[in-house]
Amino acid sequence: MSLLRVSDVSRTFHPGGKTPVPALREVSLSIEDGETFGLVGESGSGKSTLARCVVRLEHPDAGSIVYDGIDVARAGGSELSRLRREVQMVFQDPYASLNPRMTVGDLVGEGMLIHRLERSEEARRQRVVELLTMVGLEAADAKRYPRSFSGGQRQRIAIARALAVRPRLLVCDEPVSALDVSVQAQVINLLVDMQAQLRLTMLFIGHNLAVIRHICQRVAVISSGQIVETGSRDRIFDHPQHPYTQALLEAVPIPDPKAKHHGHAEVIHANWS
Amino acid sequence: MSLLEVRRLCVDVATRAGQLRLVDDFELSLEPGDRVALVGESGSGKTVTARALMRLDPHFALSGSVRLGGTELLALKEREMVRVRGSRIGMVFQDPMDALNPLQTIGEQVSEPLRIRGVPRKEALDRARMMLDELGVVRAGERMQAYPHEFSGGMRQRVVLAMALIAEPDVLIADEPTTALDVRVQKQVLDLLEEVAERRRKLSVLLITHDLAVVAGFAQRVVVMYAGRKVEECSTMQLFEHPSHPYTAALLRALPRIDRPVDRLEPIAGFPPSPATRPAGCAFHPRCRLAIELCARERPILRPCSESGEVACHLAQPVVQAVG
Amino acid sequence: MNVHVLTPRQLTWLRWRWSVNVLDGSVIALVVLIVAMAIIGPLIAPDSIYDSDILHSLEPPSAAHWLGTDDQGRDVLWRVIAGSRDSLMSSMLIVAGYSTVGVLVATLATVGGRWADEVLMRATDITLALPGMVVALGFAAALGPSLKSAIIAMILVGWPPTARLLRGIMHETMAMPYVDGARVLGVSPYRLMVVHVLPNSLDVLIVKWAADIGFTILVLGGLSFIGVAAQPPSAEWGAMVSEAKGYITTAWWAAVVPGFAIALTAAAFGLLGDMLQVRRNPLLDEP
Numbered sequence: 014m015s016l017l018r019v020s021d022v023s024r025t026f027h028p029g030g031k032t033p034v035p036a037l038r039e040v041s042l043s044i045e046d047g048e049t050f051g052l053v054g055e056s057g058s059g060k061s062t063l064a065r066c067v068v069r070l071e072h073p074d075a076g077s078i079v080y081d082g083i084d085v086a087r088a089g090g091s092e093l094s095r096l097r098r099e100v101q102m103v104f105q106d107p108y109a110s111l112n113p114r115m116t117v118g119d120l121v122g123e124g125m126l127i128h129r130l131e132r133s134e135e136a137r138r139q140r141v142v143e144l145l146t147m148v149g150l151e152a153a154d155a156k157r158y159p160r161s162f163s164g165g166q167r168q169r170i171a172i173a174r175a176l177a178v179r180p181r182l183l184v185c186d187e188p189v190s191a192l193d194v195s196v197q198a199q200v201i202n203l204l205v206d207m208q209a210q211l212r213l214t215m216l217f218i219g220h221n222l223a224v225i226r227h228i229c230q231r232v233a234v235i236s237s238g239q240i241v242e243t244g245s246r247d248r249i250f251d252h253p254q255h256p257y258t259q260a261l262l263e264a265v266p267i268p269d270p271k272a273k274h275h276g277h278a279e280v281i282h283a284n285w286s
Numbered sequence: 287m288s289l290l291e292v293r294r295l296c297v298d299v300a301t302r303a304g305q306l307r308l309v310d311d312f313e314l315s316l317e318p319g320d321r322v323a324l325v326g327e328s329g330s331g332k333t334v335t336a337r338a339l340m341r342l343d344p345h346f347a348l349s350g351s352v353r354l355g356g357t358e359l360l361a362l363k364e365r366e367m368v369r370v371r372g373s374r375i376g377m378v379f380q381d382p383m384d385a386l387n388p389l390q391t392i393g394e395q396v397s398e399p400l401r402i403r404g405v406p407r408k409e410a411l412d413r414a415r416m417m418l419d420e421l422g423v424v425r426a427g428e429r430m431q432a433y434p435h436e437f438s439g440g441m442r443q444r445v446v447l448a449m450a451l452i453a454e455p456d457v458l459i460a461d462e463p464t465t466a467l468d469v470r471v472q473k474q475v476l477d478l479l480e481e482v483a484e485r486r487r488k489l490s491v492l493l494i495t496h497d498l499a500v501v502a503g504f505a506q507r508v509v510v511m512y513a514g515r516k517v518e519e520c521s522t523m524q525l526f527e528h529p530s531h532p533y534t535a536a537l538l539r540a541l542p543r544i545d546r547p548v549d550r551l552e553p554i555a556g557f558p559p560s561p562a563t564r565p566a567g568c569a570f571h572p573r574c575r576l577a578i579e580l581c582a583r584e585r586p587i588l589r590p591c592s593e594s595g596e597v598a599c600h601l602a603q604p605v606v607q608a609v610g
Numbered sequence: 611m612n613v614h615v616l617t618p619r620q621l622t623w624l625r626w627r628w629s630v631n632v633l634d635g636s637v638i639a640l641v642v643l644i645v646a647m648a649i650i651g652p653l654i655a656p657d658s659i660y661d662s663d664i665l666h667s668l669e670p671p672s673a674a675h676w677l678g679t680d681d682q683g684r685d686v687l688w689r690v691i692a693g694s695r696d697s698l699m700s701s702m703l704i705v706a707g708y709s710t711v712g713v714l715v716a717t718l719a720t721v722g723g724r725w726a727d728e729v730l731m732r733a734t735d736i737t738l739a740l741p742g743m744v745v746a747l748g749f750a751a752a753l754g755p756s757l758k759s760a761i762i763a764m765i766l767v768g769w770p771p772t773a774r775l776l777r778g779i780m781h782e783t784m785a786m787p788y789v790d791g792a793r794v795l796g797v798s799p800y801r802l803m804v805v806h807v808l809p810n811s812l813d814v815l816i817v818k819w820a821a822d823i824g825f826t827i828l829v830l831g832g833l834s835f836i837g838v839a840a841q842p843p844s845a846e847w848g849a850m851v852s853e854a855k856g857y858i859t860t861a862w863w864a865a866v867v868p869g870f871a872i873a874l875t876a877a878a879f880g881l882l883g884d885m886l887q888v889r890r891n892p893l894l895d896e897p
Contacts, residue, residue, distance in 0.1 A: 055468035066796045090837040092331040097796030115810045124795045161556040164328075171791070178795070193327040194496060198553035204571075205550075220468065227542040227551065250544065264473035266499035267545050268538070270522045 014044035017067065017182060022240075024062055036062040037078065037239040044182075044231075049215040049247070051229030053222060053261070059220045059238040064186045067216065068102045081180065097129055101175035105187040107167035111159040117170055118155030119257060124178035144173040145195035148203060165196035169203065176207060179245075183208075184216045189224060201228060216252065222265050226250055234258045243275050287356065289490055290316035290339075290457055292586040295350035297338050299330070301562075308346070310514045313588075316457060318488040323505035323522075327496055329558045331514040336459050336494045339502060340375055341367050355456065372399045376450030380462040382442035385387045385449065386434040392418075392431030392445055399453040419483075422479060440471040444478065451482065451489075458482075461494045476503060479560050498541060502526060507594075510534050513559050513569035520595025530597040532574045568600070576601055623681030634885055639884075640878040647691055647697040655692035659684050660843050668861040680854055680864040682843075690871050698875065700761055700824040700846070705819055707765035713815075717808070718858025719773070720780045721799055731777070738770040742829070750838035757846065760830065768826075770840035772815065779811045821883030824876040831872040847872050 024037040036059045044050045054060040064069040067078055069085050078085040080100060083092050100123075104110040111120055122141045124130070131137040143154040148169040159167055168188060177184060185204065189197040205228060208215055217224050225232060226246060233243040234257065242255040253259045297309040309331040316322060323526035326332040338348055341359065352359040354374055359367065371377075379385055387395060396418060405413075412429070421444045434442060443463060450458060462480060464472040483491050483504075493504055501508055501522065508525045510518040510533065518531040539552040551603040558572040559565060564601035565572050571581035580600050591597040663683030671678045677687040719730040742764065749763040750756075783789065784807060792806050833839035834848025835855075842853055847868040854864035 056471065068792055070793060097794070100794075102794045104787040104791060106787055108793055112788045112806055112810065113807070114793070123792070123797070127795065127797055127801065149896065160747075165557050174791070174795075193558055194498070195327060195537055195540055195554040198542070198551040199555070201542065202551055202553055221542075222469070223542040223544040226544050226547060247471050261469060262544075264470045265544055266473070266476065266497070266503050268499040268502050268526065268541055268543060269545065270502045270526055272502070272545060273764065 016046040016081055017216070018077075018079045019063070019067070020045065020077050020079070022063070022066060022073040022078060024059075024066065024071065024073045033237050037066070037073065039233070040238070040240055041076075042233050042240060042243060043060055044214060044216060046181075046214055047191045047212060048231060049229045051219045051225040051232040052216065052235060053220065053225050053232060054218075054235035055261075057237070059234045060235050061186055063235070064184050064216070064218050068100055068184055069096065081154055090145055094120070094128070098124075098178045099181045100177060102181040102184045103168070103171050103175055103188045103204070107164040107171065108191075109286055110171050111117065111167055111174075113159055115158075116155065117145070117150075117159065117162075120159070120170060121173045121177055123154070124174065128178055130178065140177070144177055145263040147171075147176075147207075148173045149199075161247065161268065163196070164192050165199055168200050172200075172203060172207065176211065179211075180213065182216065184218070187220070188216045188217075189223065190219065197224070204228070222250075222262065234261070287353075288315040288357060289318050289320075290314070291310060291351070291353040292339070293346065293351040295335065295338060295352060298335050298349075299345065300347070303562075305347070306561050309338065310516055312350075312511075312516055314509060314511070314516075314519075315516065316490040316492065318381075318456065318490055320490045321483055321493070322491070322507045323493045323495060323501040323502055323511060324511065325495060325498065326511035327558045329560050331513040331561075332494050332496075332511050333461055335511070336377075336461050336492065337558075337585050339385040339457075339459065340371055340377055340437060371385050372450070372455065373403065373453040374455050375457045375459060376448050376453070376455040377459040378446045378463055380445070380465050382439070382446045383434065384444060385446045388434055391431055391433055392437070395434075396430070396445060396448045397453060399449060403453065413452060414448065417452050418444070421448055421482070423448075428506070440474050443467075443471075443475050447482065451486075456488070457490045457492065459492045459494070462492075462496070464495065464497065464500055467483050472500075476500060479504060498526075498537065511558050513564045514561060515569065515598065515600070517570070518597045519588075520592060520597075524592060524595055528592075530591045530595060531570075531599050532601070533570045534595065536573075556576065568598075633881075634636060637878060637881045637885055640874075641882050644694065644698065644875055648694040650693045651691040654684075654841055659692055659845060668857060668864065669702045670861070671863060676810075677867050678861065678863040679852070681861070682853075685856070686850075686867050688866055689845040689850060690847065690868055693847050693850060693868065694848035694871070694875075696757060696840055696844055697827055697830065697872065698823075700840075701823050701830055704761055704764045704768065704826050704830070705822045707761070707774050708768035708785045709819065710816060711765065711769040713776055713812075714772040716776035716780055717803060719777050720784065720807070721803060730773070731894060734770045734773050735795075735797065737767065738873045740767055743833075743882075746833055747838055755838045755841060757834075757840040757844065760833050763772050764826065764829065764833075772818070773813065775897070776811060779814055780807055783807050783811045808881070817883055817886045819883075820886055824879030824883065827872055828871075828876045 019040060019042050021039045021041055022037055023039055026034040027037055028034065030101060040059070040063060052060050052063065055175050062071065066073050067085065073084045080096060083096055085096065088096050096155055117142050118138070121144055122137050125140060131140055141155055145154055150166065159170065162170065175187070188204070189200050192200060199222065204215070207213060217225065217228055229246050231244065232246050232249045234241050234249070234255065236257050242249065242253065242258050249258065252263065253262055292312060293543055295309060295312040296307060298305045298307050312335055317429070324332045324336065338346065339352055341348065348360055354370065359370060362370065393411055393414055396414035400410035400413060401407060415426045415430055418430065423441065423444055425430055437445065454535070463479070464475050467475065479491065483489060486504040487591055495501060505522050508520065508522050509516055510531065511572070512533050519532050520530070525534060526538065529538060536554045538552055547587045554573050559569060567582040567584055568586050571577040574581065578600065586598045588596045588598045589602070591602050663686070666679050666683040667681050669675060669679045675685045675687065679685055680689070715730050715734065719727045745767050746760055746763040749759040753759040789806050790803065791822035792802055798804070830839060831848030831851070834846050835852045837852065840846030840849040842849060851865050858865050
């Protein structure tokens with residue numbers, strides 16, 4: 014059974030006084046345990062709205078989202094508690110996703126505190142150090158505040174915070190889009206490593222096709238609130254069927270002056286894995 | 287003599303601790319028809335440099351020389367500089383809304399650079415319509431009556447491009463015109479820039495970006511900046527095939543690529559320094575795999591490294607120029 | 611041209627250091643002085659400030675009485691010093707009182723859903739429309755004029771601007787990704803408010819408090835002046851001015867000195883508020 018099953022989810026926004034905006038229209042997808050699933054779309058496609066529905070920051074108007082047998086929108090009591098532990102999220106903006114008034118140690122440890130995952134404060138502190146080290150930071154960083162850190166470091170902190178509660182599903186909403194190129198690779202590698210080490214399932218949302226191609230095993234393409242195509246990574250990138258997918262791939266600029274940019278069929282192939 | 291000649295340009299800003307140097311000793315030559323990309327990450331100073339060419343930031347102290355067609359721009363009074371902006375150098379910004387007045391029609395705004403230079407209103411509006419038409423705005427005549435909020439992002443870029451080009455400048459500076467755009471709109475904007483450059487052979491275009499893929503598709507020459515300084519300059523082909531500076535090489539290795547998938551990306555450790563915290567010696571040395579002891583002590587200067595390239599690195603082999 | 615490359619330590623130190631220019635420094639010094647006076651003044655002032663000594667009434671400033679005496683023969687300087695507690699502490703109490711009410715209202719409006727929000731905001735609007743002075747007079751009439759009734763009245767009337775301001779800020783804060791992150795983590799609504807939303811919303815209030823204290827001192831002084839707040843023989847400054855108003859042409863010091871104290875304190879706190887406002891400007895913060 015899939016770990017996450019999204020069935021016919023719809024969500025419409027009603028901005029005051031203007032025409033309703035259908036952000037999601039009968040969106041369906043399923044994610045298997047252990048896989049990295051990519052959701053590609055441009056701005057306004059609904060991808061972030063879907064992410065928010067999966068983590069229960071918002072509720073769909075219709076349809077259902079089932080995580081490991083739990084109906085996400087209707088969960089209560091212990092089911093909700095389990096949901097909150099097992100489904101975590103990493104956000105796009107590293108400068109706004111950490112409470113500026115909490116120390117890094119408190120931030121990373123908060124999940125453990127509220128879910129009572131460790132026996133004592135000392136145990137919690139130790140695990141915070143473990144997590145910080147795991148994401149490439151130092152034990153001493155626990156006493157500092159987010160403002161002392163760079164964008165890439167803050168994303169590491171955010172990842173440590175999310176991983177502290179031992180989630181099974183990690184939803185990443187454009188986690189590297191706001192980072193410098195030289196730093197993006199660090200965080201991408203970290204996510205890949207964490208996923209392998211902790212056997213995480215990941216829903217990776219983005220608009221950068223090269224990053225998605227690198228990380229994901231299966232991909233869904235979303236446009237104007239609808240999934241236009243789903244498939245394995247290689248199938249989508251090598252043999253896109255839907256015109257929208259084809260248009261997207263064609264438009265991706267290649268960092269190679271010799272490549273033709275108009276038509277992805279002419280890109281230089283090295284080694285398709 | 288080059289069309290645009292920048293020599294030893296330094297940009298400083300006053301802070302509570304004294305002067306902070308944002309850009310150090312930047313040099314560049316542009317000929318008519320050149321398509322040059324200025325590439326860098328946060329803290330590289332690329333946007334500050336581009337803006338300094340137009341003297342857009344009065345609270346930054348500029349020193350050095352910026353000569354456009356023989357005129358020293360840094361010596362001009364502000365009212366003289368106003369005449370330069372728009373008619374000799376045009377600029378488009380990352381967010382078109384930065385340049386567009388939400389309360390004025392498109393027609394008013396595109397024709398403004400002409401009207402303020404004394405071109406009669408009707409003629410200015412006519413030329414504005416032609417410019418918009420040329421840039422792919424359908425039914426330009428009607429759309430001139432519209433307001434910026436009625437246009438999509440891609441359309442707005444066309445409008446600001448029209449504004450920048452209408453007074454026929456010699457140089458066009460495009461500051462991150464594709465950043466924050468969806469990939470399809472990005473392609474449209476790049477294609478547009480390409481068309482403009484093709485049609486106006488004498489126009490020099492300076493494209494500021496952090497995206498190497500965009501560089502590959504547009505520029506003939508690339509200038510790489512890091513921590514406020516130029517670290518490499520060479521032809522685009524050269525840069526992608528045989529980058530001379532370790533930073534450039536590392537950047538290329540760190541890119542996830544849709545055309546050349548890899549099993550694992552090679553990141554650059556650490557992060558780009560802010561102007562206030564630049565390391566001594568070579569600013570990149572803490573992150574450089576090849577760094578030697580000299581790199582921490584002494585700042586490398588730019589030296590020729592190939593036919594037309596130069597690089598600032600202690601480890602690059604300098605090209606000894608034949609004398610005579 | 612001096613060029614500094616700052617080490618991270620230097621940068622951090624700069625962020626914490628007050629760059630003391632003369633105006634900032636003197637404002638802080640003044641405020642500290644006034645607050646110190648309010649705290650220790652009543653403890654060190656002689657008891658005689660409440661006793662009548664008609665023999666020495668309305669004496670001009672002299673060696674024995676540095677700022678003269680009032681119509682009851684009491685030392686003006688000591689009364690001003692002792693009275694600072696009534697004036698300043700009462701103002702602080704008022705500001706603290708209505709701020710607490712305002713914060714509570716804003717919090718309830720934010721967590722209580724659309725309905726609570728609507729009801730509370732309308733209540734805010736209505737209270738805002740009430741004329742403060744009239745309410746104070748009403749309380750004076752109902753409970754008898756006293757400092758206490760004036761304080762209650764001003765608290766009851768003063769909370770709406772705080773509630774409005776804070777509600778707006780809290781809504782903004784709630785939209786921040788770190789609040790989303792806390793919700794995804796499973797943080798309870800209580801903890802969400804107390805740990806994540808409130809601490810990031812309240813710093814605006816700190817600036818407001820400084821300016822508010824200054825303004826409140828003025829208003830309180832005014833209420834005492836017309837007799838509905840502090841009553842004689844209180845050394846509250848407004849009451850002092852009221853008692854001395856009849857002698858302004860003959861013994862001006864008895865009225866002018868407390869009046870000046872009110873003005874100076876209001877100005878000092880107002881300037882402090884301005885200063886905090888400017889410093890909040892995140893010029894030194896990271897992008």
